Amino acid sequence: MLVFNQKSELTAFLESQTIEFKSVGFVPTMGALHSGHLSLIQKSLENNDLTVVSIFVNPTQFNNNDDLKKYPRTLESDIEKIKKTNNKVIIYAPSVDDIYNNSVESASFNFDGIENQMEGKHRPGHFDGVGTIVKKLFQIVNPTNAYFGKKDFQQLQIVKKMVAKEKLIVKIIGCEILREQNGLAMSSRNERLSTETREKASLIFQFLRKSKVLFQKKSAQEVSKFVIESFKNINKFDLEYFEICDEEKLLPCLKKNKLKKYRAFIAVNVEGIRLIDNISLTK
Numbered sequence: 001m002l003v004f005n006q007k008s009e010l011t012a013f014l015e016s017q018t019i020e021f022k023s024v025g026f027v028p029t030m031g032a033l034h035s036g037h038l039s040l041i042q043k044s045l046e047n048n049d050l051t052v053v054s055i056f057v058n059p060t061q062f063n064n065n066d067d068l069k070k071y072p073r074t075l076e077s078d079i080e081k082i083k084k085t086n087n088k089v090i091i092y093a094p095s096v097d098d099i100y101n102n103s104v105e106s107a108s109f110n111f112d113g114i115e116n117q118m119e120g121k122h123r124p125g126h127f128d129g130v131g132t133i134v135k136k137l138f139q140i141v142n143p144t145n146a147y148f149g150k151k152d153f154q155q156l157q158i159v160k161k162m163v164a165k166e167k168l169i170v171k172i173i174g175c176e177i178l179r180e181q182n183g184l185a186m187s188s189r190n191e192r193l194s195t196e197t198r199e200k201a202s203l204i205f206q207f208l209r210k211s212k213v214l215f216q217k218k219s220a221q222e223v224s225k226f227v228i229e230s231f232k233n234i235n236k237f238d239l240e241y242f243e244i245c246d247e248e249k250l251l252p253c254l255k256k257n258k259l260k261k262y263r264a265f266i267a268v269n270v271e272g273i274r275l276i277d278n279i280s281l282t283k
């Protein structure tokens with residue numbers, strides 16, 4: 001199992017392989033791997049000659065220092081999980097220095113306004129941090145295909161936008177959300193929930209499903225009002241936002257347009273942990 005900590009070694013290795021291997025699949029992660037990540041790796045393995053997985057908790061995308069400090073770091077068990085999936089996967093687990101040298105800073109991006117909605121509104125600077133790290137990783141790995149989960153749907157659209165604007169040659173592939181048995185979207189953050197809350201957190205997906213049913217007959221405003229009001233009565237679960245937006249520009253749906261695809265997006269704080277999820281509202 002190859003694990004590289006330095007970009008110079010990884011790029012030298014990848015360059016030595018390009019004659020034999022034509023396509024490189026890439027799965028960027030922040031570690032604390034769960035079945036959702038492993039399914040992205042599986043997809044990459046099925047469709048590429050080589051698969052690279054990065055494991056790096058990127059400091060510039062955290063707008064809250066406490067969240068960065070508490071983010072789970074489980075490199076040894078992550079490597080074991082990948083090894084069990086396939087021991088030919090190449091792992092890149094760099095230090096902050098290897099990525100940022102001495103300047104741990106984000107570049108500033110213009111994502112045509114997508115960055116100002118939802119997560120961007122509530123986590124200032126987050127998407128500049130995501131854009132910065134994803135661009136750096138793409139430059140190092142030079143992938144043919146890169147895999148992102150739809151749980152972070154806004155991030156997926158941001159990455160697609162960056163690739164188009166910067167004319168990067170990589171295909172971005174969005175993969176379906178994997179869920180725990182009770183419907184909670186898989187996330188590295190779930191590990192930090194108490195058993196009781198992790199079970200109760202199934203209500204997030206239940207509300208998303210309910211909103212999908214309601215949206216067939218009601219306006220986005222009516223559906224949002226229902227969800228926002230309902231959360232006021234739920235102990236411990238603090239609704240940060242619930243929004244119905246079009247999939248392309250992520251603008252709030254003011255009036256339904258048959259030509260657009262819509263999604264409901266939600267962010268909830270519980271036990272000091274922030275959970276996000278979304279659902280397609282298109283039948």
Ligand code: PAF
Nearest residue numbers: 028029030058130133152
């Ligand atoms: O989705 C994530 O885990 C991160 O935002 C990513 C894409 C690995 C960038 O740090």
